[in-house]
Amino acid sequence: MxxxxxxxxxxxxxxxxxxxxxxxxxxxxxxxxxxxxxxxxxxxxxxxxxxxxxxxxxxxxxxxxxxxxxxxxxxxxxxxxxxxxxxxxxxxxxxxxxxxxxxxxxxxxxxxxxxxxxxxxxxxxxxxxxxxxxxxxxxxxxxxxxxxxxxxxxxxxxxxxxxxxxxxxxxxxxxxxxxxxxxxxxxxxxxxxxxxxxxxxxxxxxxxxxxxxxxxxxxxxxxxxxxxxxxxxxxxxxxxxxxxxxxxxxxxxxxISSGATLPEGERHLAGAEAWTARFAKHVRMRAMTIAWAHSHGLELFPDEAHGSPTVSCIRGDSIDVAALVTGLAERGFEISNGYGELKGLTFRIGHMGDHTEDGLGELLAAADEVLAAQPV
Ligand SMILES: Cc1ncc(COP(=O)(O)O)c(C=O)c1O
Known part of the structure; x- marks a missing residue:
């Protein structure tokens, strides 16, 4: 498997x-x-x-x-x-x-x-x-x-x-x-x-x-x-x-402290500066995810000012959430359905850790493909 x-x-x-x-x-x-x-x-x-x-x-x-x-x-x-x-x-x-x-x-x-x-x-x-x-x-x-x-x-x-x-x-x-x-x-x-x-x-x-x-x-x-x-x-x-x-x-x-987990151009950073650059990467990944959601007419579940740096929970009002999750799995990406009572109503993308903006771009492009195949 x-x-x-x-x-x-x-x-x-x-x-x-x-x-x-x-x-x-x-x-x-x-x-x-x-x-x-x-x-x-x-x-x-x-x-x-x-x-x-x-x-x-x-x-x-x-x-x-x-x-x-x-x-x-x-x-x-x-x-x-x-x-x-x-x-x-x-x-x-x-x-x-x-x-x-x-x-x-x-x-x-x-x-x-x-x-x-x-x-x-x-x-x-x-x-x-x-x-x-x-x-x-x-x-x-x-x-x-x-x-x-x-x-x-x-x-x-x-x-x-x-x-x-x-x-x-x-x-x-x-x-x-x-x-x-x-x-x-x-x-x-x-x-x-x-x-x-x-x-x-x-x-x-x-x-x-x-x-x-x-x-x-x-x-x-x-x-x-x-x-x-x-x-x-x-x-x-x-x-x-x-x-x-x-x-x-x-x-x-x-x-993390030596900058080794940062994007290539930032690997010279070390100590507290390297940690700060890691935080900035997470802010950018959240912004990419929210911009992608907007491009499909979707909104973040919490108010955007309260969006987690690591987990974007997106309302799936106009889409088939289960089909999005399955379609992405078929393309090699695992995201999560909504938690508990939010299942089917929201979906969650965890953009954290050593994930990169390039990698996130690939996931979101695959999600574009899956959504394009969904009836409007
Ligand atoms: C915010 C938060 N707190 C606590 C936990 C519980 O963590 P664990 O399952 O490692 O005990 C989780 C797990 O996802 C979590 O997301």
């Missing part, structure tokens, strides 16, 4: 060089080689989370998917949690809070919309204080972006409330300024804009969050944030980690 190229909202395509890292010989996870491997991760991770060299916030990697990090964040905070819900993944975080027995509250926005700063301020004033607020920066189910600074601004008068952000389909495609956006816990799986196979999460926590974790009872073992952050700092993992992905993540962070 020939596999189609992945243009879904994740996992996304993985470069052969990174797949090769996953095929390296195993090392012992308590060995000096493992210590060296973990040490290679921090410089790139700190750039990804936008940490200044003197920041006291800490990065870590844990061998678990992003959903586990939603759970870990909440294990480390007090009982009163407010979830900003505007799609399937932000709803999942709210459900996890309920399942953990938190005093969980939610502000719900329609899918494709964002919870406004005013709604957040009002809720905090009426029902606060909360121990933590959760939100999803790029709601992959609807391709909707919630700007990190908009949530931070609404919390100015609530300095004791912790702020947790899901950066799953955001980080490595768009800038994160963890400290300036007063984040306390933020995470992502690596199968989206890091363009790696799924299986580990990258995570960042503030000093004040880690101080609070210590006072929480019953934190369990595997998802106790204190255990995996302290472990990472000592270059030890709490349990046997997914070593192949540590290799691939180390190389990918180094490649």
């Amino acid at each position: 020939i596999l189609a190229m992945l243009w879904i909202p994740g996992p996304t395509e993985v470069r052969p060089e990174l797949l090769a890292e996953c095929a390296r010989s195993m090392i012992g996870h308590r060995s000096a080689a493992m210590t060296e491997l973990i040490e290679r991760l921090d410089p790139g991770l700190r750039l990804a989370f936008g940490l200044e060299p003197d920041s006291s916030s800490q990065v870590a990697v844990h061998s678990a998917s992003a959903t586990a990090m939603m759970e870990a964040a909440l294990i480390g905070c007090g009982p009163r949690v407010l979830a900003l819900v505007n799609g399937a993944f932000s709803r999942r975080w709210f459900q996890i809070a309920q399942l953990l027995g938190k005093d969980a509250h939610a502000i719900e926005a329609n899918w494709g919309e964002v919870v406004t700063s005013d709604a957040l301020r009002q809720k905090l004033d009426v029902d606060g204080p909360f121990d933590a607020v959760t939100f999803v920066s790029s709601e992959t189910s609807t391709g909707t972006l919630t700007a990190l600074d908009s949530v931070a601004d609404a919390l100015i008068e609530h300095p004791d409330t912790l702020l947790f952000s899901d950066l799953v389909s955001y980080i490595a495609a768009a800038p994160v300024d963890f400290d300036a956006n007063r984040l306390d816990f933020a995470f992502a799986g690596v199968q989206k804009a890091f363009a790696l196979p799924p299986g580990v999460s990258v995570v960042c926590a503030s000093e004040r969050y880690l101080a609070q974790v210590e006072s929480q009872p019953r934190r369990g073992f595997y998802l106790d944030p204190m255990r995996f952050f302290t472990g990472h700092a000592k270059r030890k993992t709490p349990a046997t980690p997914c070593i192949p992905l540590y290799y691939a993540l180390a190389k990918q962070l180094e490649d």
Whole structure:
């Protein structure tokens, strides 16, 4: 079976060089080689989370998917949690809070919309204080972006409330300024804009969050944030980690930081500049996708000002969405139908990671062909 190229909202395509890292010989996870491997991760991770060299916030990697990090964040905070819900993944975080027995509250926005700063301020004033607020920066189910600074601004008068952000389909495609956006816990799986196979999460926590974790009872073992952050700092993992992905993540962070993943003319860039150029590529890929949609009379599902940098969710009102998905698959490109109740009504193109504008051009040209064959 020939596999189609992945243009879904994740996992996304993985470069052969990174797949090769996953095929390296195993090392012992308590060995000096493992210590060296973990040490290679921090410089790139700190750039990804936008940490200044003197920041006291800490990065870590844990061998678990992003959903586990939603759970870990909440294990480390007090009982009163407010979830900003505007799609399937932000709803999942709210459900996890309920399942953990938190005093969980939610502000719900329609899918494709964002919870406004005013709604957040009002809720905090009426029902606060909360121990933590959760939100999803790029709601992959609807391709909707919630700007990190908009949530931070609404919390100015609530300095004791912790702020947790899901950066799953955001980080490595768009800038994160963890400290300036007063984040306390933020995470992502690596199968989206890091363009790696799924299986580990990258995570960042503030000093004040880690101080609070210590006072929480019953934190369990595997998802106790204190255990995996302290472990990472000592270059030890709490349990046997997914070593192949540590290799691939180390190389990918180094490649992004050295400009190796950029379009040819930009490969001289390095460090923070290389990351910024990677973000700019994602902005251009989003613009290409939206322009293509417009050329077919189609609109983005969220307001364009809130279009995710990695996932364009497009209304399929005037087209046969299932036929578009199938027609593209026949031509070697896999995109996604709408999520849940949006199936058939929208479709999603994941333009992220190491995908290029040339590659996106090929996908969109194939989509032109498929749509041309559809009855009007
Ligand atoms: C925004 C967002 N959050 C959380 C998740 C859950 O990630 P995982 O399936 O890796 O646990 C996803 C998965 O697509 C996602 O897109």
